[in-house]
Amino acid sequence: xxxxxxxxxxxxxxxxxxxxxxxxxxxxxxxxxxxxxxxxxxxxxxxxxxxxxxxxxxxxxxxxxxxxxxxxxxxxxxxxxxxxxxxxxxxxxxxxxxxxxxxxxxxxxxxxxxxxxxxxxxxxxxxxxxxxxxxxxxxxxxxxxxxxxxxxxxxxxxxxxxxxxxxxxxxxxxxxxxxxxxxxxxxxxxxxxxxxxxxxxxxxxxxxxxxxxxxxxxxxxxxxxxxxxxxxxxxxxxxxxxxxxxxxxxxxxxxxxxxxxxxxxxxxxxxxxxxxxxxxxxxxxxxxxxxxxxxxxxxxxxxxxxxxxxxxxxxxxxxxxxxxxx
Ligand SMILES: *Cc1c(COP(=O)(O)O)cnc(C)c1O
Ligand code: SF4
Numbered sequence: 194x195x196x197x198x199x200x201x202x203x204x205x206x207x208x209x210x211x212x213x214x215x216x217x218x219x220x221x222x223x224x225x226x227x228x229x230x231x232x233x234x235x236x237x238x239x240x241x242x243x244x245x246x247x248x249x250x251x252x253x254x255x256x257x258x259x260x261x262x263x264x265x266x267x268x269x270x271x272x273x274x275x276x277x278x279x280x281x282x283x284x285x286x287x288x289x290x291x292x293x294x295x296x297x298x299x300x301x302x303x304x305x306x307x308x309x310x311x312x313x314x315x316x317x318x319x320x321x322x323x324x325x326x327x328x329x330x331x332x333x334x335x336x337x338x339x340x341x342x343x344x345x346x347x348x349x350x351x352x353x354x355x356x357x358x359x360x361x362x363x364x365x366x367x368x369x370x371x372x373x374x375x376x377x378x379x380x381x382x383x384x385x386x387x388x389x390x391x392x393x394x395x396x397x398x399x400x401x402x403x404x405x406x407x408x409x410x411x412x413x414x415x416x417x418x419x420x421x422x423x424x425x426x427x428x429x430x431x432x433x434x435x436x437x438x439x440x441x442x443x444x445x446x447x448x449x450x451x452x453x454x455x456x457x458x459x460x461x462x463x464x465x466x467x468x469x470x471x472x473x474x475x476x477x478x479x480x481x482x483x484x485x486x487x488x489x490x491x492x493x494x495x496x497x498x499x500x501x502x503x504x505x506x507x508x509x510x511x512x513x514x515x516x517x518x519x
Contacts, residue, residue, distance in 0.1 A: 199385060199390055202240070203239065203305055206237050206238055206240065208237055210231060210236050210260065213238060213243060214260075217250075219249065219251055227266060230476075234265075234314040236259065236261055236307060237306055237307040238259045238307075238384075241386065242255065242385070242415070246414075254412040254414060254444045254445065255412060257444050258310070258412075261309065262479065264478070265309065265479075267476075267479075268475070269475075269478035272473045272477065272478050278291075278511025281512075285330050285331060286325070286326065286330045287322050287323030287325070290334075290338070292515055294341060294343055295342075296341045298331050298347065299321055299323055299347060299348055300347065300359075301348050301353055301354050302321070303349050303350065304348065304353055304380065305380065306384040308380075309477070310441055313348075313349065314474070322349075324359075332362070332365040341371060342372060342373050343374040343375070344374070344375050345377075346362075346379075350378075352379040353381065359393075360396055363401065372402065374404075374405070375402045375405075376407060377407070378437075379407070379409070380408065382423045383409060383410045383415050384415075389426050394429070397427070397432060398431060403433070404432045406432045406435070408437075408463060409436065411444055411454070412450060416457050416461050421460075434463040435465070435466035436504070437467040437468075437504070438451075438465075440470055440490070444480070447490070451494055455502040464501060467504055467506075468504040468505065470482070470519065491506040506519045507519065
């Protein structure tokens, strides 16, 4: 499944809101896209993801995740720049240690897609990538704390790094005996399934630890045959697959949408993990779903689905010892 290579597919991503809207037969919506919002956080969408959007539907749940809107320019009290306390959790360049036993590496600042609801729009990635120094600083920080048993590659999106860059990590980390698990948080298998190529699969197969890949899909329509094939290949390489979603107004804030997401993910071999309440980051308030409604949606999911298809509803609260169940 690699006719032209994932990096080329990534380079060919749509970056012009007008082009995106034209592809969907929505050119009349272009005037409503504020240049200021695009300048603050660029539009970026792989073409394969655009192909999963409904033609002619301005309310499409995939489009809503990526199209800049005028709401982003509103200042809303309570929505700030470091919503989840990352600055306080930093222990070395690109290393966040918030929770017992787990170190999170900000592997890179880039992503294949720019999700409008994301905290990343304000994160100072410039000098904060764990991969930048050949992983050395990050691995030193992990080795200095024998309590760390799991390393989480996050970002940005760690799979936006070339495989040869990823490959520098296990070489160093192998010598750190307490580390027993590797986890990769990535939206690429969903938004750019081309990324799951032979080189990546070979790298995964060669890792000395059990690997979990936590993908990120917010709506059932994000899955298609290419995504299914990417998930099957990841599982074939030995990875456990989990999904984390964000509860987003206008995207997945109905019982039907959430149940369909969990069931469709399972068909692709992915178990639900977390359903996150939105991080309260400036420019994202229009995506917020209130806690009471979130709890009601979650209760309805529990009533409808088998237990293993229900994600945990959580919020990240700065200073907490884990994600906080609602
Ligand atoms: C979310 C997060 C983790 C992972 O938490 P889990 O509950 O194990 O999924 C680890 N470190 C940081 C800094 C995080 O934000
Ligand atoms: S970090 Fe994840 S949610 Fe944020 S823009 Fe990148 S892919 Fe989207």
